Amino acid sequence: MKLDAVELRRIRLPLVSPFRTSFGTQTARDVLLVRAITPEAEGWAECVAMEEPLYSSEYVDAAQAVMREHLLPRLFALDTVTGAAVGPALHPVKGHLMAKAALETAVLDAELRATGVRFADHLGAVRDAVDSGVSVGIMDSVPALLDAVSGYLDAGYRRIKLKIEPGWDVEPVGAVREQFGDDLLLQVDANTAYTLADAPHLAKLDPFDLLLIEQPLDEEDVLGHAKLARLIRTPVCLDESITSARIAAAAIELGACAIVNIKPGRVGGYLEARRIHDVCAAHGIPVWCGGMLETGIGRAANVALAALPNFTLPGDTSASDRYFSQDVTAPFVLEDGRLRVPTGPGIGVDPLPDVLESLTASTETISAN
Ligand code: OSB
Ligand code: MG
Numbered sequence: 324m325k326l327d328a329v330e331l332r333r334i335r336l337p338l339v340s341p342f343r344t345s346f347g348t349q350t351a352r353d354v355l356l357v358r359a360i361t362p363e364a365e366g367w368a369e370c371v372a373m374e375e376p377l378y379s380s381e382y383v384d385a386a387q388a389v390m391r392e393h394l395l396p397r398l399f400a401l402d403t404v405t406g407a408a409v410g411p412a413l414h415p416v417k418g419h420l421m422a423k424a425a426l427e428t429a430v431l432d433a434e435l436r437a438t439g440v441r442f443a444d445h446l447g448a449v450r451d452a453v454d455s456g457v458s459v460g461i462m463d464s465v466p467a468l469l470d471a472v473s474g475y476l477d478a479g480y481r482r483i484k485l486k487i488e489p490g491w492d493v494e495p496v497g498a499v500r501e502q503f504g505d506d507l508l509l510q511v512d513a514n515t516a517y518t519l520a521d522a523p524h525l526a527k528l529d530p531f532d533l534l535l536i537e538q539p540l541d542e543e544d545v546l547g548h549a550k551l552a553r554l555i556r557t558p559v560c561l562d563e564s565i566t567s568a569r570i571a572a573a574a575i576e577l578g579a580c581a582i583v584n585i586k587p588g589r590v591g592g593y594l595e596a597r598r599i600h601d602v603c604a605a606h607g608i609p610v611w612c613g614g615m616l617e618t619g620i621g622r623a624a625n626v627a628l629a630a631l632p633n634f635t636l637p638g639d640t641s642a643s644d645r646y647f648s649q650d651v652t653a654p655f656v657l658e659d660g661r662l663r664v665p666t667g668p669g670i671g672v673d674p675l676p677d678v679l680e681s682l683t684a685s686t687e688t689i690s691a692n
Pocket of ligand 2: 512514537538562563584613
């Protein structure tokens with residue numbers, strides 16, 4: 324396949340409600356969509372880099388710049404391009420995993436659409452629908468949190484994840500456990516807000532029988548997570564720290580995680596995400612699919628990934644209406660607490676042209692030569 328051009332499109336979508344984490348509050352998404360144009364087919368992907376470098380060092384303006392200045396010239400230099408060829412071609416450029424992931428995914432989508440293969444089948448999916456959880460932001464009060472959780476449970480979500488930070492942890496988690504009972508699948512995500520010195524405090528979450536605590540410590544503190552894991556009963560899950568299959572293998576050997584959150588954007592793409600899935604499976608470590616408040620474009624590919632065999636815990640793969648009043652694709656809807664894996668070739672969804680136009684802030688097309 325020859326890569327003729329790539330369109331980089333920025334769209335802006337309001338969130339249905341503010342999403343507060345330990346690193347900030349988001350009220351809207353500034354999304355970079357990538358469209359790979361080849362003679363045979365077009366492919367789509369969503370870059371998950373956020374507006375500010377608060378979750379990771381990447382941010383959306385930088386992702387667009389590195390694509391334009393450093394990544395796309397390397398892809399255009401290839402005579403033929405395939406999804407599998409993107410990683411090796413971009414390997415000399417350090418970091419920028421979210422930018423690389425979006426380019427690889429767009430090329431892979433074009434390739435799979437051209438050959439009529441579903442993204443899910445290409446990755447090795449074994450299910451046609453995936454269990455959905457929901458990530459619930461930090462709220463102003465415990466009653467407001469109980470209200471929000473109650474609404475999500477009524478909608479059918481199969482697992483609740485509460486964002487926590489110092490000052491919003493033991494009390495709200497205890498209140499949710501108390502209100503909704505012991506059968507509720509419940510977990511927490513600290514987004515690096517604690518230190519190892521907080522271990523005695525985090526041990527106060529032990530009685531709530533959480534599925535896991537996600538990324539309590541700094542992204543570089545893999546050893547700290549291994550030490551923490553010996554001081555608390557709640558299983559430790561890593562998100563920010565896991566940037567490759569190699570790091571995942573090291574973290575597992577060190578005892579730093581009993582569970583892994585896989586986000587394709589964070590690890591450089593779906594092919595590396597699958598390698599992490601395989602490494603974890605080989606070590607008996609369950610995985611689940613994280614999210615970055617994606618539109619339907621990114622969500623479609625995530626749902627395909629979440630259909631792989633070792634994704635045994637519900638993911639942050641929520642329905643479109645949890646995020647947006649109008650998604651850019653046909654909406655993902657909850658069916659008995661699950662999202663259906665798309666059935667068309669490639670990622671199996673297309674942006675709705677009118678919606679896309681109405682949300683577009685800017686478009687840049689970069690061509691070979
Ligand atoms: O840490 O998992 C996270 C959203 C943005 C950045 C980081 C995270 C999240 C979420 C929401 O928890 C997941 C989702 O519903 O997409
Ligand atoms: Mg997380």
